[in-house]
Amino acid sequence: xxxxxxSFLSIFLAVGIALVATIAQAHGELDARxxxxxRFPIAGQPVELTFTISNNGTPEKGQEPMVMLxxxxxxxxxxxxxxxxxxxTTAAGGSxxxxxxxxxxxxxxxxxxxxxxxxxxxPGVYVANTTxxxxxxxxxxxxxGDEEADIVIGVRSSPIAWGFIGSLAGLVIALAxxxxxxxxxxxxx
Numbered sequence: 001x002x003x004x005x006x007s008f009l010s011i012f013l014a015v016g017i018a019l020v021a022t023i024a025q026a027h028g029e030l031d032a033r034x035x036x037x038x039r040f041p042i043a044g045q046p047v048e049l050t051f052t053i054s055n056n057g058t059p060e061k062g063q064e065p066m067v068m069l070x071x072x073x074x075x076x077x078x079x080x081x082x083x084x085x086x087x088x089t090t091a092a093g094g095s096x097x098x099x100x101x102x103x104x105x106x107x108x109x110x111x112x113x114x115x116x117x118x119x120x121x122x123p124g125v126y127v128a129n130t131t132x133x134x135x136x137x138x139x140x141x142x143x144x145g146d147e148e149a150d151i152v153i154g155v156r157s158s159p160i161a162w163g164f165i166g167s168l169a170g171l172v173i174a175l176a177x178x179x180x181x182x183x184x185x186x187x188x189x
Contacts (some may be wrong), residue, residue, distance in 0.1 A: 030055055032142040032149035041155045043135040049153075051118055051126045051142060059124025060144060068141045069118040069153075125128060 034054045041047040052069065053060040111133040118126030132138065135157030142149045 009105055030060075030142065030144060030147040030149045032140075032151055034083060034140060034151045034153060036153070040160070041132055041153065042159055043132050043155055043157055044127060046131050047129050049116070049130065049140075050121075051117070051128070051140075053126060053144065053149075055147075061120065061123035063120075063144050064145045065118055065126055067118060068143070068161065069114040069116065069130065069132075069138050069139070071111045072137050072139050077078075 031054045035050045035052075038045075049067075051065065053063070053065060081132070114130060116128040116130060120129040121127050132155045134154045138153045138155060140151045140153055142151065143167040
């Protein structure tokens with residue numbers, strides 16, 4: 001019994017230490033969330049992005065956040081992975097003609113990065129309007145001072161084909177009804 005109590009206490013102690021370490025690491029980090037209207041943005045149509053920004057659970061009010069929207073194939077942070085489309089342009093954006101600075105050139109069809117300056121509508125809630133050029137994954141890097149937070153936003157290339165989805169649902173219902181009829185007929189024989 002004594003060993004059981006000691007093992008439970010040690011497990012709770014380990015979990016407690018892990019939680020305290022996690023909270024200590026999270027101190028000072030920017031927490032940003034986004035919602036959009038319409039719920040699923042479509043390329044070529046205007047969208048309203050609402051950013052909820054907090055720091056340790058406290059709304060970040062009275063701030064001037066900057067949001068950089070960058071299209072990405074992987075959905076990850078884009079500062080290091082995408083180079084400028086021109087091989088003579090450095091990662092910092094300066095032009096150094098005749099010098100190849102290395103890096104991977106961005107595909108020709110990559111849309112340019114968009115900078116947004118959201119407007120505060122209530123404490124910790126900031127709104128910006130934009131139109132996405134191309135469907136895919138975008139990374140929104142929210143910056144307030146030296147703190148940053150990345151949010152992945154999925155953008156559809158076209159509207160949802162509800163007729164197609166309804167047809168598939170009808171097919172599933174018809175197949176289920178056919179199986180039910182076959183099972184019922186076989187039992188009666």
